[in-house]
Amino acid sequence: MKVSRGYVRRLTLTREQAAALDVQGHAARAMWNLLHEWWTWGGRRRRPTLKQADEAIRQARKDIPWLADLPAQAAQQVLKTYMGAWKNFFEGRARPPEFKSRVRSRMAVDVPQGRDLDVRRLSRHVGRVRIPKVGVVRFRWSGPIPGVGRESGRVSGARLVTDALGWHVVFRTEQERPDPTPHPGPAVGIDRGVHVPLALSDGNDQRHGPWLRPKEAERLLRLERKAARQNRARKPFERTSNRLHRTYDQIAGLRARAKRRRYDWQHKTTTKIADEYGLVVTEKLRLANMIYSAKGTVEAPGKNVRQKSGLNRVMLDEAHGRTVDLLEYKLAERGGRLLPVPAAGTSQTCSRCGHRDPASRSGIKFSCTSCGWVGHADTNAALNILNAAGLGRVRTWSPAPVGCEASTTRRAA
Structure with missing residues (x-):
């Protein structure tokens, strides 16, 4: 090879x-x-x-x-x-x-x-x-x-x-x-999120701290405010001053440092996962649609625009698409496999009984309105992703909206 x-x-x-x-x-x-x-x-x-x-x-x-x-x-x-x-x-x-x-x-x-x-x-x-x-x-x-x-x-x-x-x-x-020979490791489902970057179905969640240290984050905020002041002082169509260029370069340097730390964490984490697991199941996410702006139009303005903008920044900061790309080739080199499954309903369905209800999830807590099971919402979603591949508690039904008859589940052989 x-x-x-x-x-x-x-x-x-x-x-x-x-x-x-x-x-x-x-x-x-x-x-x-x-x-x-x-x-x-x-x-x-x-x-x-x-x-x-x-x-x-x-x-x-x-x-x-x-x-x-x-x-x-x-x-x-x-x-x-x-x-x-x-x-x-x-x-x-x-x-x-x-x-x-x-x-x-x-x-x-x-x-x-x-x-x-x-x-x-x-x-x-x-x-x-x-x-x-x-x-x-x-x-x-x-x-x-x-x-x-x-x-x-x-x-x-x-x-x-x-x-x-x-x-x-x-x-x-x-x-x-x-x-490579087939990887003998177990299968795992991974839910990519914001609160928990990579939630694994077996509870081995992968987390990270801030990409910038407190002093660096403070300096970045100070430089961004300085650039805003310098930009306001510039007249329309006036050439950007050398001082403003220097401030932009300092901001870019701090952001590049954060990007390198994120890339380093992604490489180390995906290598660890590829070494341990033989099959990794992820959800098919349309990331371009997920980070779409909520601003709307003049005739139909959006709602919670500032909140959605902040969520988009956090999602882009995680770079979930690159994580999957790294996992794909590292698993192939080790004899493992990456399996994508549909993402619909994974965060609203109970991994224990299979009942689907949007009211079951409240923030990072999942409390099933049918069987009463309580757990972390990201771990529950990771279990559902594993279930969708037929490797955990396998659904025997098609996800139905609230009010329809709840289904049963069975253990995979």
């Missing part, structure tokens, strides 16, 4: 190297925008070929000198990524490609050939990589990389990306592993 993974490492750049990477990042973004304008010019009747697009890129690198600062292979990778974006759109997986904003988009430069990187480990915490037109750059060695040193596998390429904390390198690696 061939396993492809990405390993992110933080680069340690000099001032000259950081400036050179910034130039390449802006050139890659400009190349994307020029390609998109050239590709969409003339409407749907014009269908250029891949060969014509390649010739257009080569000519643009000759006509515009600063586009030549981007390595030729990186420019070809921009074309490949752009074509992949259109393919994803035609197959219904994503929106059509758009122009990349200088402010909102993240700068990225591809190094498609792994042989050009010459990745080596220098010491316990320091490694080095060779970047085209930048030179030898050191990075923080925070873990082994397949294909480097004594590690089996190979580095097939890399992607240089930036965020509020600086430039990073993402190594693309390939590694041959034996096909």
Whole structure:
């Protein structure tokens, strides 16, 4: 079995190297925008070929000198990524490609050939990589990389990306592993929520604290208020001041730190679950619909808009979709399986008797109005998710609204 993974490492750049990477990042973004304008010019009747697009890129690198600062292979990778974006759109997986904003988009430069990187480990915490037109750059060695040193596998390429904390390198690696044997672990149902991030049907709930420490959260609030004051002082259509830009950068740095801590917790938690359980049952959630704004329209304004806005922020902060993606590939590597089931009624149905009544749930407490069973609402939902897969107390009925005859349940064999 061939396993492809990405390993992110933080680069340690000099001032000259950081400036050179910034130039390449802006050139890659400009190349994307020029390609998109050239590709969409003339409407749907014009269908250029891949060969014509390649010739257009080569000519643009000759006509515009600063586009030549981007390595030729990186420019070809921009074309490949752009074509992949259109393919994803035609197959219904994503929106059509758009122009990349200088402010909102993240700068990225591809190094498609792994042989050009010459990745080596220098010491316990320091490694080095060779970047085209930048030179030898050191990075923080925070873990082994397949294909480097004594590690089996190979580095097939890399992607240089930036965020509020600086430039990073993402190594693309390939590694041959034996096909996994079926995981002998038990089955578990997982309910993703806000009060309990991951509630497991066996009671082994996975929780976390705030992503920011108290002093960091206090500083973030102070910076957000400062940015609001500076923005109010700015006249309409006036250019953003350097001070306001600096405040925005400080806010982005704190949020990026919280994002990294969330990602670290998700990786560690999903690895622990994948090691322990052979089958994980989750509910199919339409997250895009769940975080939809309740503002409404002018003719029909929404209700509890501020409360719904706060709930949406908390749900986005949990990143439940990424948790499922991490679980899916980690379970597959270990011989486990992820099974999604419909989510309708899991939070309103009693896992003991199967009676469904919205009045049974009150906040985080679930008290069945039929059999009187009392428990945590998230644990009850996790048990119902496991039941829906036929692995716990299996329903023998279709969920019915309140007032219909209650059904019976049986134990799975």
